[in-house]
Amino acid sequence: MxxxxxxxxxxxxxxxxxxxxxxxxxxxxxxxxxxxxxxxxxxxxxxxxxxxxxxxxxxxxxxxxxxxxxxxxxxxxxxxxxxxxxxxxxxxxxxxxxxxxxxxxxxxxxxxxxxxxxxIPAAATVYAHRVLGPQRGAVEETALLAAAREELAGMGVHPKRLLCGRQETLVTADGPVATRSLLVDGMGPQAGRRLQARGLGRGPCWGCGLFIPHKAVI
Structure with missing residues (x-):
């Protein structure tokens, strides 16, 4: 057995x-x-x-x-x-x-x-202070969520909820870029650990796409 x-x-x-x-x-x-x-x-x-x-x-x-x-x-x-x-x-x-x-x-x-x-701890809910959008200008929530869902699916992460937060401008050597905070919720704890380890999107050296555990939404 x-x-x-x-x-x-x-x-x-x-x-x-x-x-x-x-x-x-x-x-x-x-x-x-x-x-x-x-x-x-x-x-x-x-x-x-x-x-x-x-x-x-x-x-x-x-x-x-x-x-x-x-x-x-x-x-x-x-x-x-x-x-x-x-x-x-x-x-x-x-x-x-x-x-x-x-x-x-x-x-x-x-x-x-x-x-x-x-x-890196297992966590079913994780939060990133800033995530780079698919474009350099204003980060439209729908575009960011669509890009995030596609990348998450590619790493086998299928959350129930994605919540965008505040937008801020990040100053880089190539000029300013727009970011948004992002909460990913409702996935298995191991999937949350995998997401933290791999990150999301570009710019981890600038602190972008780096997730940490967060309290559950519900």
Whole structure:
């Protein structure tokens, strides 16, 4: 007799892992995504395509203690902020070797502290702060959802709900591009892990298409 339990099914290993670094520095420029990607690119091992490494910084404040940061102000860096690089599992050890490196991000110096590796969790609901649309201009919700559904189906992910959120402009070396936040809900936990590991759309080096677990919609 063969009996596979749900717990055993949940042990699928993700293709990627998150390598997180403690950060020391004063601040980040408001449009930090592209300069950060440019500063990281020459530091990565040759086997990694810099454009395919997921990059995000956690715990960046928009406001606090009675103030609200305006778009033209730098982002003050809290002590708990972390630089998180989502990379293929086989390159995690090499990427962790960035511990002790310094990055010049548009004039702001960041020092990378001790690295820690984290497994990508299974999750039936995931959220991306920004996803690049199929066009450079305004991101029409219908066009983004259609492109997302097609790409998700290609990786075997079939969610019950896709919800677009706020639109924002991302400044890149090639000019501004429009993005939207996106919530993907109602898929199996393993499908959610697969989506987090692979990402969605272009621009992971700018923090685009990077998903993290989110509370369920219903």
């Amino acid at each position: 063969y009996w596979e339990t749900e717990q055993e099914q949940a042990q699928e290993t993700a293709e990627a892992v998150d390598v997180a670094f403690a950060l020391s520095g004063r601040a980040l420029p408001e449009a930090y995504a592209a300069p950060l990607a440019e500063a990281l690119a020459p530091r990565l091992v040759p086997q990694l395509d810099p454009d395919e490494v997921g990059v995000r910084i956690t715990h960046l404040p928009a406001s606090g203690h009675g103030w609200w940061r305006t778009p033209d102000q730098p982002i003050l860096l809290p002590r708990r902020s972390r630089l998180v690089l989502r990379v293929p599992r086989e390159h995690a050890g090499a990427v962790a070797g960035l511990t002790g490196a310094t990055l010049d991000v548009a004039g702001e110096v960041l020092a990378l502290g001790q690295a820690q590796s984290f497994e």
